[in-house]
Amino acid sequence: MVFHRSLVFFGAWLFVALPLGAQFQLDIEQVADQAFPKVIDDEEPAADANVNGARHGFDIERNIDAWVFNRFGTQQGAKTHLDKQLKMTIDGIARECKLTDVQKEKLRLAGLGDMTMFFAEVEAIREEFRGENDQNKINQVWQRVQPLQQRMQTNMFGRGSILQKASAFTLNEDQLAKHRQVELERQRFAYRAAVKLLLTTIEKSAPMKSTQRQEMVELLANTPPPRLMGNYINYYVMYQLAKKQQQLNQILEKPQRDAMQQFIQQGKGMEQFLRQHGYIK
Amino acid sequence: MMRSPRTYLTLTGWALMALWGPPSLPAMPPQAAVEEATVEEAAVEDDFFALDAVIEADQKQTAEDARKVAREKAAKGKAAKEQADQGAAAKAKAAKVGAAKEVRKAKPAAKGQAAVAKPKAKRAGALQAIFNVFQARPAVAAAPARALVDSSNVDTVDANTDEELDDVEKKLRPQGRAMLPQLRPQFDSICREELRFVHTVCNLKRSEFDAIARVARRTCRKALLQTVKVQVRMQQGWNGRNPPIYPNTQGMMEAALLKAVDDELSEARAASYRQEVLARQAFRREAGVESIVASLDRQLVMSPNQRADVLEPISEAWEDDWQRNVEMLVNGNNYMPRLPNEQIRKALSPEQRTVFSSIPQNATFFSGQPFGMAWVRGKPKAKKLEDELQFAAEEDP
Numbered sequence: 001m002v003f004h005r006s007l008v009f010f011g012a013w014l015f016v017a018l019p020l021g022a023q024f025q026l027d028i029e030q031v032a033d034q035a036f037p038k039v040i041d042d043e044e045p046a047a048d049a050n051v052n053g054a055r056h057g058f059d060i061e062r063n064i065d066a067w068v069f070n071r072f073g074t075q076q077g078a079k080t081h082l083d084k085q086l087k088m089t090i091d092g093i094a095r096e097c098k099l100t101d102v103q104k105e106k107l108r109l110a111g112l113g114d115m116t117m118f119f120a121e122v123e124a125i126r127e128e129f130r131g132e133n134d135q136n137k138i139n140q141v142w143q144r145v146q147p148l149q150q151r152m153q154t155n156m157f158g159r160g161s162i163l164q165k166a167s168a169f170t171l172n173e174d175q176l177a178k179h180r181q182v183e184l185e186r187q188r189f190a191y192r193a194a195v196k197l198l199l200t201t202i203e204k205s206a207p208m209k210s211t212q213r214q215e216m217v218e219l220l221a222n223t224p225p226p227r228l229m230g231n232y233i234n235y236y237v238m239y240q241l242a243k244k245q246q247q248l249n250q251i252l253e254k255p256q257r258d259a260m261q262q263f264i265q266q267g268k269g270m271e272q273f274l275r276q277h278g279y280i281k
Numbered sequence: 282m283m284r285s286p287r288t289y290l291t292l293t294g295w296a297l298m299a300l301w302g303p304p305s306l307p308a309m310p311p312q313a314a315v316e317e318a319t320v321e322e323a324a325v326e327d328d329f330f331a332l333d334a335v336i337e338a339d340q341k342q343t344a345e346d347a348r349k350v351a352r353e354k355a356a357k358g359k360a361a362k363e364q365a366d367q368g369a370a371a372k373a374k375a376a377k378v379g380a381a382k383e384v385r386k387a388k389p390a391a392k393g394q395a396a397v398a399k400p401k402a403k404r405a406g407a408l409q410a411i412f413n414v415f416q417a418r419p420a421v422a423a424a425p426a427r428a429l430v431d432s433s434n435v436d437t438v439d440a441n442t443d444e445e446l447d448d449v450e451k452k453l454r455p456q457g458r459a460m461l462p463q464l465r466p467q468f469d470s471i472c473r474e475e476l477r478f479v480h481t482v483c484n485l486k487r488s489e490f491d492a493i494a495r496v497a498r499r500t501c502r503k504a505l506l507q508t509v510k511v512q513v514r515m516q517q518g519w520n521g522r523n524p525p526i527y528p529n530t531q532g533m534m535e536a537a538l539l540k541a542v543d544d545e546l547s548e549a550r551a552a553s554y555r556q557e558v559l560a561r562q563a564f565r566r567e568a569g570v571e572s573i574v575a576s577l578d579r580q581l582v583m584s585p586n587q588r589a590d591v592l593e594p595i596s597e598a599w600e601d602d603w604q605r606n607v608e609m610l611v612n613g614n615n616y617m618p619r620l621p622n623e624q625i626r627k628a629l630s631p632e633q634r635t636v637f638s639s640i641p642q643n644a645t646f647f648s649g650q651p652f653g654m655a656w657v658r659g660k661p662k663a664k665k666l667e668d669e670l671q672f673a674a675e676e677d678p
Contacts, residue, residue: 071641081636088582088632095584154579185585190575196568197607203561204531205470207478210560229579253481255669259474 060132060141067145068122068152075119082118082156086111089157093167096182097175110166111157118156122148147277150230159183160227160278191225192217194233198241198263201234206259208252215251219244226279236279238267437528438506446502456516457509464505464512468530472501473666475534479542480670482557483550487672493541494667500537504530532601535562562601569607570596573617577625580640581633594624606643617642 065074072078090107093099099107125144129137157163167179199208199216208216223240226233241248242264248257274280440446450461476497480490511525519525535558542551574592577583583591603618619642626634 071639081639084632084636085580085582088630088636091630091632092582092584155582158579182585186578189571189588190578193568193571193575196564197572200565200568200604201608205474207474207561209482209557210564213561213564229575255474255477259470 060129060134060137061126063138064122064126064129064141064145067142068148070149070152072152075122078152079115079119082115085155086115086157086163089155089163092182093171093179096178097171099171099175103170106170107163107166110163110170111161113162114156117162118148118151150228150232150277154228154230158229159187187225187229188221190229191233192221194237195220198234198237202260202263205262206252206256208256212251212256219247219251226274227281228278230277230279232274232277232279235267235270236274238263239270239274239280240267242267242270438503438510440503440506441499443499446499446506449506453506453509454513457513460509460512461505464508468501468505468508471530471534472497475538476666477670478557479538479554480672482554483542483546484673485546485670486675487667488675489545490667490670490672492545493538496537496541497534500533501530504528504533527605529601529604565601565604566596566599569604570599572607573603573620576617577637577640581629581636583629583633587628587633590628591625594621597621619643 069075069078072081086108089111090099090104093107094104125141125148128144129141164183168176171179195217199213199220203213220237220240223244226236241260245264248260252260271280438446438449440449450458453461476490476494479485479493479497483489485493507528508530511527514525539555539558542554546554570592573595574588577591578588581587598621600618606618617640622637622642626637629637
């Protein structure tokens, strides 16, 4: 009987008080206490709570793992993935160049070096921000974490890695030439795809004839590919587009060039960003 | 005197309203917008007085469930009795005696449990009903689940004339109308450049241009209104079904212009435009497929032969809607569209298959961005396109 009455009382207060909003200076907690026992204790806000709402702390360390390891979840998950990627990379080289067991082992150790260095960098960032819960430091953390996230999402044992450098003194001349040819072909394929994709986006603003499109593809695909084939490859293509203004004048009409200006301007401003992320030296 | 919770609630509600007046509920949206809203949204807005119905429905459901359980028990008992009759007499007698003992033991416990369970179920049902409405979830039986369909069923603008489009624009929600000035330059730019392209390929006369431009502008406006509706839904959130998808503006323009060109121009000139559009579509497909393969290659480290083997089934399975996923793929989103997994896996080694299985694949309902990076900045063009172009003479064949 007591429960029924308190339930009705609580329900009625909720339905009338909340829609009326400010008209009721209702202490919902007092009403709830009468109807139901209080089971949750509110935490006191942190003493150094900032005005942007970090009242209950913010675990930056956990966020570092989430950002770097992304869909792999934890460091262990990422390690498992990288182990597989290393095996696939060495199998790929072995397929092209017919490696001996000693050569495979040397390359495997070099790849382990890449992984060790990568996880050491992650740990260094964790160490630097250990215990931090200030949400205002998010930007700083993100700047540090982003290049690592990029490497996690691409092939860690590609161009610029210890494994690739080790291949220079592990493989003999013929093997090295074959391996470099295959890597160059892979890079050219990916770069050409990125060029075509950017052109499809540009065509939404500046439609081109077939002949113009083909000339644009040849113009951009023959520029030097980036050092890294990551998620900002489209910015690298824009950067190259911005350097080809003279050739654009010959291929495109003025209205098309005008419509393309935003891409060109964006490409011009990308140099620092691309250098910072390892796409150019 | 004991009354039911429903009675207490109703009396208290009426008493409080008599004292303070009716609760100031959020303003009811205009009729058209209510019709536009989903069943669930309408249910939430009008649901204050449906609480009685909720509790009644809950109690009915509880009673119905109890009757169902009793029927099932009776059926089971009958079957057990028949089984016992068919078995050996001694076994059946022993089973009966044993069962009778168990029942005698369990009866007091069951009685106590049942006594507690009934009111608990009643209270739990009513309380859940209160919190369901309080949390603005549908308090009536949910509408039958709709199959996940392309959002063109929800956000499509079903208008083919300027008057109908005016009507749709008037019925937009205020936040939608506020977006129009921001988005219109983008769509005007697309329309402008597509018309210029038609003129470049077909060398239009003024009269031909006017007819084709009417179609282009109407289609562009339709795409704009559809985009606005999607933006509004994205801002307000949706219920998980029919997620918002931006319209394929370029596809809509191409289709509309192809038809207009067929209607207005000679076969030869229309054919030259059609050839250009088909070439553009083929290029888009090529770019999309190669981008997907390149992204897979980064993760799977494929040989040149494997790349070719994987490229073919993806190219055959390509859908224009994948373009949205592909653009996001390049910007760091690892969500692939739904790929032809069986054919791809045939080309891969066991390790590659394991890694391939871990790559997330999304249905093509990913909303993406309306234009990828192709946003127009700056002021809309002051000069009309008609004033910029040089048209062929009307007398020309």
